[in-house]
Amino acid sequence: MTKSTVxxxxxxxSIFDxxxxxxxxxxxRDSSLEGVDIICYLDSETGAFLGxxxxxxxERVGRSADQQTIERSGVNVDTFFELFPPASVGGPDALWVAKLQKPVDINDALGIG
Known part of the structure; x- marks a missing residue:
């Protein structure tokens, strides 16, 4: 039996696209993604499954690495700072960066497909 953390x-x-x-x-994300094997995305407004x-x-990265994190985020600078304000104005002092690998059918991944 394989254990997967979802x-x-x-x-x-628009970001999922x-x-x-x-x-x-x-x-x-501004909360830990450590130990996560699969990310299941839901529409932030409707809760509908997206993929x-x-x-x-x-990896956990400090805010001194924001420039590199912005580049890796795939969103523009304004969107990045809207989502993750600098620590100097009350934002998180660290972020978690997960490398996305490939799409997966969640039912197959959980062995219920």
């Missing part, structure tokens, strides 16, 4: 995350459909098109290759991706590694 994180269910809400995301704007960037993942689906291969433009956005990393998931950035799932396997994860190929997670």
């Amino acid at each position: 994180a269910t995350l809400k995301i704007r459909p 960037l993942i689906r098109k291969g433009i956005k290759e990393y998931e950035i 799932s991706f396997t994860v190929d590694g997670v």
Whole structure:
């Protein structure tokens, strides 16, 4: 039996489209993604299922690395700072960066398909 840890995350459909098109290759969050094997995305407004991706590694990065994190995020600078304000104005002092690998059928991944 294989154990998989699934994180269910809400995301704007416009940002999920960037993942689906291969433009956005990393998931950035202000809470830990350590130990996550699969990310299951839900529409942030409706809760509708959007898709799932396997994860190929997670790292915690300090805010001094924001420029590199912005580049990896696949979104523009304004959107990045809207989602993750700088620590100097009350934002998180660290972010978690997960490398997205490939789309996966969540039922198959969980062995219920």
